[in-house]
Amino acid sequence: xxxxxxxxxxxxxxxxxxxxxxxxxxxxxxxxxxxxxxxxxxxxxxxxxxxxxxxxxxxxxxxxxxxxxxxxxxxxxxxxxxxxxxxxxxxxxxxxxxxxxxxxxxxxxxxxxxxxxxxxxxxxxxxxxxxxxxxxxxxxxxxxxxxxxxxxxxxxxxxxxxxxxxxxxxxxxxxxxxxxxxxxxxxxxxxxxxxxxxxxxxxxxxxxxxxxxxxxxxxxxxxxxxxxxxxxxxxxxxxxxxxxxxxxxxxxxxxxxxxxxxxxxxxxxxxxxxxxxxxxxxxxxxxxxxxxxxxxxxxxxxxxxxxxxxxxxxxxxxxxxxxxxxxxxxxxxxxxxxxxxxxxxxxxxxxxxxxxxxxxxxxxxxxxxxxxxxxxxxxxxxxxxxxxxxxxxxxxxxxxxxxxxxxxxxxxxxxxxxxxxxxxxxxxxxxxxxxxxxxxxxxxxxxxxxxxxxxxxxxxxxxxxxxxxxxxxxxxxxxxxxxxxxxxxxxxxxxxxxxxxxxxxxxxxxxxxxxxxxxxxxxxxxxxxxxxxxxxxxxxxxxxxxxxxxxxxxxxxxxxxxxxxxxxxxxxxxxxxxxxxxxxxxxxxxxxxxxxxxxxxxxx
Amino acid sequence: xxxxxxxxxxxxxxxxxxxxxxxxxxxxxxxxxxxxxxxxxxxxxxxxxxxxxxxxxxxxxxxxxxxxxxxxxxxxxxxxxxxxxxxxxxxx
Ligand code: SF4
Numbered sequence: 001x002x003x004x005x006x007x008x009x010x011x012x013x014x015x016x017x018x019x020x021x022x023x024x025x026x027x028x029x030x031x032x033x034x035x036x037x038x039x040x041x042x043x044x045x046x047x048x049x050x051x052x053x054x055x056x057x058x059x060x061x062x063x064x065x066x067x068x069x070x071x072x073x074x075x076x077x078x079x080x081x082x083x084x085x086x087x088x089x090x091x092x093x094x095x096x097x098x099x100x101x102x103x104x105x106x107x108x109x110x111x112x113x114x115x116x117x118x119x120x121x122x123x124x125x126x127x128x129x130x131x132x133x134x135x136x137x138x139x140x141x142x143x144x145x146x147x148x149x150x151x152x153x154x155x156x157x158x159x160x161x162x163x164x165x166x167x168x169x170x171x172x173x174x175x176x177x178x179x180x181x182x183x184x185x186x187x188x189x190x191x192x193x194x195x196x197x198x199x200x201x202x203x204x205x206x207x208x209x210x211x212x213x214x215x216x217x218x219x220x221x222x223x224x225x226x227x228x229x230x231x232x233x234x235x236x237x238x239x240x241x242x243x244x245x246x247x248x249x250x251x252x253x254x255x256x257x258x259x260x261x262x263x264x265x266x267x268x269x270x271x272x273x274x275x276x277x278x279x280x281x282x283x284x285x286x287x288x289x290x291x292x293x294x295x296x297x298x299x300x301x302x303x304x305x306x307x308x309x310x311x312x313x314x315x316x317x318x319x320x321x322x323x324x325x326x327x328x329x330x331x332x333x334x335x336x337x338x339x340x341x342x343x344x345x346x347x348x349x350x351x352x353x354x355x356x357x358x359x360x361x362x363x364x365x366x367x368x369x370x371x372x373x374x375x376x377x378x379x380x381x382x383x384x385x386x387x388x389x390x391x392x393x394x395x396x397x398x399x400x401x402x403x404x405x406x407x408x409x410x411x412x413x414x415x416x417x418x419x420x421x422x423x424x425x426x427x428x429x430x431x432x433x434x435x436x437x438x439x440x441x442x443x444x445x446x447x448x449x450x451x452x453x454x455x456x457x458x459x460x461x462x463x464x465x466x467x468x469x470x471x472x473x474x475x476x477x478x479x480x481x482x483x484x485x486x487x488x489x490x491x492x493x494x495x496x497x498x499x500x501x502x503x504x505x506x507x508x509x510x511x512x513x514x515x516x517x518x519x520x521x522x523x524x525x526x527x528x529x530x531x532x533x534x535x536x537x538x539x540x541x542x543x544x545x546x547x548x549x550x551x552x553x554x555x556x557x558x559x560x561x562x563x564x565x566x567x568x569x570x571x572x573x574x575x576x577x578x579x580x581x582x583x584x585x586x587x588x589x590x591x592x593x594x595x596x597x598x599x600x601x602x603x604x
Numbered sequence: 605x606x607x608x609x610x611x612x613x614x615x616x617x618x619x620x621x622x623x624x625x626x627x628x629x630x631x632x633x634x635x636x637x638x639x640x641x642x643x644x645x646x647x648x649x650x651x652x653x654x655x656x657x658x659x660x661x662x663x664x665x666x667x668x669x670x671x672x673x674x675x676x677x678x679x680x681x682x683x684x685x686x687x688x689x690x691x692x693x694x695x696x
Contacts, residue, residue: 234660236692243611249695254610258688259667271667277620282611302695323695454696464662464669465692471672499696566686567667 003213006035006066006518009108011130013123015197016056016115020130025110032602034514035065035109036496037092038534040081041541043112044090049544053085053189054171054196056116062103062162062202063111065496066517069104069296070213073227074498076101076296080185082193083545086173086357086407087426087450090541091188094493096295097180099160099204106206113197122163122201135200139169142350143178150203158208163201164191165352167395171195172405174357178349182319183295186354187427188449189407218516226513229504230299236465237504239299244500245292247281248304249323252431254280255463257331259472260567261436263429264331265381266363267422267555270433270563272331279330279338284321288338293319300500311339312385318346324453327431328359333366333382340384344391351395357407358394360421360428362387364408365400367420375415376400422555424451425547434558434575436568437462439470439478442578445552446482446591448538454499456485465503475574479581487531494534533601536586539593540603549590552579607639607687613661616645626681632663632670633677635687649691664688 007030012021025039033039040061051057060082067075078100084091103111107128120135138146143165150161162179168191175191176184185191194200213219229235236242236251243251256262257276264272277283284304294301305319321342329335329344348355362379369378377400379386393401403411408428412421422429427450434441443456453459458481462472470481488510492502495514507524515522542551558573583590587597598604608621626634636657640647649661657677662669665684673679681687 236694241612243691243693244695247611251611251693252695255688255690255693258608258610258664258690259669282614282620457694457696460694463692463694464659464671465694469659469671473668473672503694565667567664 003070003104003211004107006030006064006109009128010110010112011108012112012114013130013132014115015113015117015121015132015199018132022128032530033534033537034491034494034530036063036068036077036079036494037081037490038494038530038537039063039110040079040092041090041534041538044081044083045537045541047114049083049541051083053083053088053193056114056197058083058193060113060190060193060197060199061110064100064104064109065494067213067495067497067513069101070211070517071297072223072497072513073230074295074298074300074501076298077496077498078103079493079496080177080190082190084188084449085171085192086189088545089425089449089547090538091190091449092493093185093187093190094496095162095177095179095183095185096498097160097183098296099162099179100496101296102160102204102206105209105211106204111202113199116196117198120198120200122203123199125202125204126206138200140166142166143352144181144350146201147181150201154203154205158205160204161201163352164194165350165395167351167353168192168195170395170397170405172353172395172397173407173410174354176348176352176354178352182349184349184354187356187452191352213517219513222509222512222516226501226505226509227299229509230501232504235504237300237500239301244302244503245300247285248302248320250281250284250304250321250326252281252323253326254282256432258567259436260563260565260569261433261472262327262331262431263422263433265334266332266367266420267429267433267557268367269565270436270568271565272336275336276331278336279326279341281323283338288342290317295498298498302500306342308339308342311337313339313343316343316346318342318349321345324431325355325359328356329362329387332359332363333387335382335384335387337384340388343388347388347391351391353395356430357428358391360408360423361394361404361411362390364412364420364422365404368412368415368417373415373417375403419556422557424554425551427451432459433563433568434554434573435563435571437472438475438573438578439472439482441554441558441573441575442478442482442582443486445554445575445579446486446582448535448542455489456482457489457499457502458482458485460503461485473568473571475578478578480585482582483585486535487528489531490534491527491531494530533603536593536597536601537603539588540598543592548592552591605681605684605687607689610688610690611693612691613646613649613689617643628682630681631677632665632679632681633657635681636663636677639689661689661691664690
């Protein structure tokens with residue numbers, strides 16, 4: 001089966017009237033902004049950057065990229081793009097699994113939701129059409145039960161379900177959409193936007209097709225070259241040999257703790273010491289790993305399914321114990337119990353919440369308790385039973401949970417101590433301490449969706465897994481490096497290929513695959529140019545939404561409190577110096593894109 | 605001095621870590637050679653064909669990759685407490 005050329009089939013859904021309309025994406029938007037993340041941001045911009053994130057006027061876009069659903073390796077991804085209720089910036093988040101691919105097999109490239117339904121609904125997608133159906137009986141249910149009920153209703157075969165849980169319905173500011181039971185549009189609170197619109201789920205029925213895109217000869221060759229790179233034993237993506245494939249993302253826990261870059265106890269210190277081992281990828285593999293699931297068209301299989309054998313969560317079988325949530329709910333909360341970490345991640349998958357934000361909300365609350373200014377009952381470091389109970393309360397906005405459902409930044413502000421929220425632009429930090437990996441700190445500060453490891457992921461250079469290497473403790477040179485990584489990832493997120501493809505592929509491979517899929521000439525330089533344009537489009541949105549001079553910052557802890565532990569001892573983030581370099585490389589004025597730059601990039 | 609191994613290197617070595625004593629003036633290169641003497645399979649992880657220290661597995665002294673130290677593989681180990689040997693690792 002040949003897939004349709006990307007961009008022709010975007011369905012606009014007005015949730016207030018129930019009307020749907022198929023329209024092609026404007027051709028110049030597809031050309032300039034590629035798909036998925038870039039195209040989604042352009043649709044969200046059209047609704048106006050001043051909209052309230054949880055109002056009917058906000059747009060909620062689910063966007064495929066030009067390669068989604070093809071047999072291109074690592075192409076089983078799609079993006080959710082909207083204005084974030086957590087940050088007030090534009091945000092995009094990406095899911096693996098099969099749901100994005102299935103949307104393509106059902107004949108669609110994207111869904112743009114507007115308005116608000118007056119009762120709970122779900123969108124049923126089949127044969128290129130979208131039907132809104134009543135979801136009143138599903139409101140209040142967890143995601144695992146919701147998926148099971150849809151599978152009962154429509155049959156398991158050829159079905160994908162992407163849903164919100166109670167957290168989205170209650171508009172927890174870091175609520176997530178989850179598909180395949182456990183793959184999340186995790187960051188930015190996209191699930192709360194779904195809840196605000198009374199949209200419970202997207203259900204897609206379409207048979208799996210071995211699908212190719214674009215011109216046959218060129219695409220096959222481009223796909224083969226990229227696949228060879230992914231399989232190359234010297235790359236961490238190498239199936240069943242590379243660290244990412246064998247141990248999953250949690251292969252990072254021990255190394256990052258070793259170099260003094262693992263934020264611990266709400267980033268009060270920079271290493272989890274010997275306790276890191278007990279929550280590491282190595283420990284998981286040795287003790288609880290039962291399977292290595294994958295996503296559509298991916299030979300890497302980095303997902304890690306586990307079964308807990310003893311303790312209060314014995315019998316729990318879940319996926320996936322990833323590095324980020326294992327850190328957020330582990331070292332960050334002084335918790336070295338892997339069983340409770342698996343339980344908390346599974347709660348996030350079922351309730352529909354971002355575990356990174358949850359872990360930071362809990363660790364912030366633990367520090368507030370330690371310092372004696374917590375509102376409510378408080379929470380002790382590493383108290384796993386209380387963490388599990390509070391997670392349920394957050395999703396339901398019960399008691400102390402209601403405070404933390406606002407996210408760590410707003411919750412800390414309500415306690416009068418914003419300084420203990422480890423966040424940028426309202427979104428919490430991921431698992432790399434900016435004192436031990438300085439480029440990552442600059443990446444957090446300048447990310448267009450609030451603190452984020454994935455916008456730049458210069459850790460790949462700072463940890464030495466890509467040919468460009470950079471000393472993690474040197475700030476000089478990080479400005480240009482972060483810009484280059486942000487631009488390339490803006491492009492890969494718009495195609496939409498898994499982020500981890502960048503451990504094996506580069507602009508040449510991306511260009512060849514994109515060119516053959518779209519049937520047009522496209523070079524490596526075009527890849528970086530498009531990435532830069534998309535990054536500036538997001539920044540333009542944020543500038544219009546009020547994020548201007550001085551908005552690119554880090555919590556004072558990383559600038560004023562030197563690391564005390566080996567690897568990064570004595571270091572702080574030299575953010576000001578790095579920002580000077582970065583803005584020079586970007587051609588921005590203190591974080592604001594000048595009009596001339598917007599015109600030169602074709603955005604205006 | 606405690607020497608720790610991570611990820612796939614543990615499978616070669618068959619242990620998480622062990623105590624190692626080397627002469628007082630030993631360098632990083634001496635350490636790498638000692639490791640290869642004990643576990644010959646580590647050679648392709650630690651050395652290039654030309655005999656330089658490889659970038660496949662990195663040696664860290666008290667949390668610092670020797671690649672970024674001024675004396676690199678000639679760095680002396682006398683004041684080092686903790687050595688880690690780590691294959692390439694990254695993820696999300
Ligand atoms: S590398 Fe992992 S996250 Fe990426 S597509 Fe493959 S299995 Fe999915």
